[in-house]
Amino acid sequence: MQPFRSVLRALRSAGSSFPAKAVVAALVLALPGRTARADIGIISPAEAKKLIEADDPAKRPIVLDTRGGYKDYFRGHLPTAHHLNFDTLRGTDNGVPVQYLPDDLTKALLVRAGVNKDRLHLIYATGEKLPNDEILSASMVAYVLEKYGVKDIRIVDGGLPAWKAAKLPVTQEYFGNPKGALPEKGNPDIALTVDDVLKRKPGAVLVDARPHNEYVGDDEIWLRKGHIPGAISFHWARLMEADNTHQFLPFEKVKAQLAAAGLTADKEILVYCGTSREGSLLRFYLKHVAKYPNVRLYEGSWKEYAALKQHPAETKENKPK
Incomplete structure (x- = not known):
């Protein structure tokens, strides 16, 4: 009961202006043995x-x-x-x-x-x-x-x-999980098609997560050079530690860079890259580290768009709005 009493004392000191729903939520959080919510x-x-x-x-x-x-x-x-x-x-x-x-x-x-x-x-x-x-x-x-x-x-x-x-244990033993069970309901709305990108709302930010040279068409990789018209450039690696590309930089360290690129929490953000891997990283950071509410991924990305020659491409740099 000690966590419960601590919460009650804090609520009393906050006065009667404390919202009832917040009181209930705080008490639930204090329940002993409560498991963390899915995240x-x-x-x-x-x-x-x-x-x-x-x-x-x-x-x-x-x-x-x-x-x-x-x-x-x-x-x-x-x-x-x-x-x-x-x-x-x-x-x-x-x-x-x-x-x-x-x-x-x-x-x-x-x-x-x-x-x-x-x-x-x-x-x-x-x-x-x-x-x-x-x-x-x-x-x-x-x-x-x-x-x-x-x-x-x-x-x-x-x-x-x-x-x-960190000197934590590593093994060479194989590990086979038992057969899994997926949720009945998926979350398909996080995915974008090419039509979604082409019909995007005014004010939505389209961002290319590839290296800048690919964004401007200075590469030997792609069927067509450049990027989707209107897209800005923000390379995914700018969000990671320089000596470990698997380690995420704290949001406070990259917040100004993101804002300068027009990537802020109030925007609808549509992400793509070459094959969707780089875009998945940028989306993961914006959605689940920075906690931006509206970020989706164009799964086909440039490898699909480049093959759709009826749609235009550009190589000029687009500045954030």
Whole structure:
């Protein structure tokens, strides 16, 4: 009862102006044994370790190693980590490579990986200096889980390097999750189609998360050069620590940069990149670290748009409005 009494004392000191709903919420928060609400965000390696080693197996998280290199998984991974190669969730569709798979195939892969509507999911990959971009596999898988209705997801901040730097245990033992169970209702509204992008509302911010050289068409990668007309440029790596691309910078450190780019919480923000991985990272940060309310991802991204030659492209730099 001690937490209850502490809350009551605080409420009495606040006076009668304290809203009734807030009183109820505060009392519920103080209940002993109350579990934390489901959320999507980041978690420190130390806290992740505590959860993985929970006494009650039913309360342990589903741990997903999302790295594309299976030999990396063999060399060492977090205890109880199940390998879910991010790229198994994509394939060529109508000639366009790395498109997201149909719902039935995706659901089957997630269920086989043990994704469970009632469990917390810890997702990680590798983080090193650029050009290492393995964090994008973690944010992409987090996006897919969120799209299919999973509400409790954390990316391990700093990834495997931060885990090792903290001298936490690594194993080579395989770990197979039992068959999962997805939520009945997904969250498809976080995804955008090309038509959604083309018909976007006035005032919506379209942002390209690729490196700036690709944004302006100085590359040897893409079928067409440049970007979607009206898009601004904000490279995803600006949100990460320079010496560990898996470690997120605190929002206060990047808030001014985001605002200068026109990326503020009051805007509707539409994100894309090359294949949607970079965009998934930018969206994850804006939505789940910065807590912006309205951020969605164009899944087809530039690799799809570049093939739709009926739609224009541009190479000029667009300034934030």
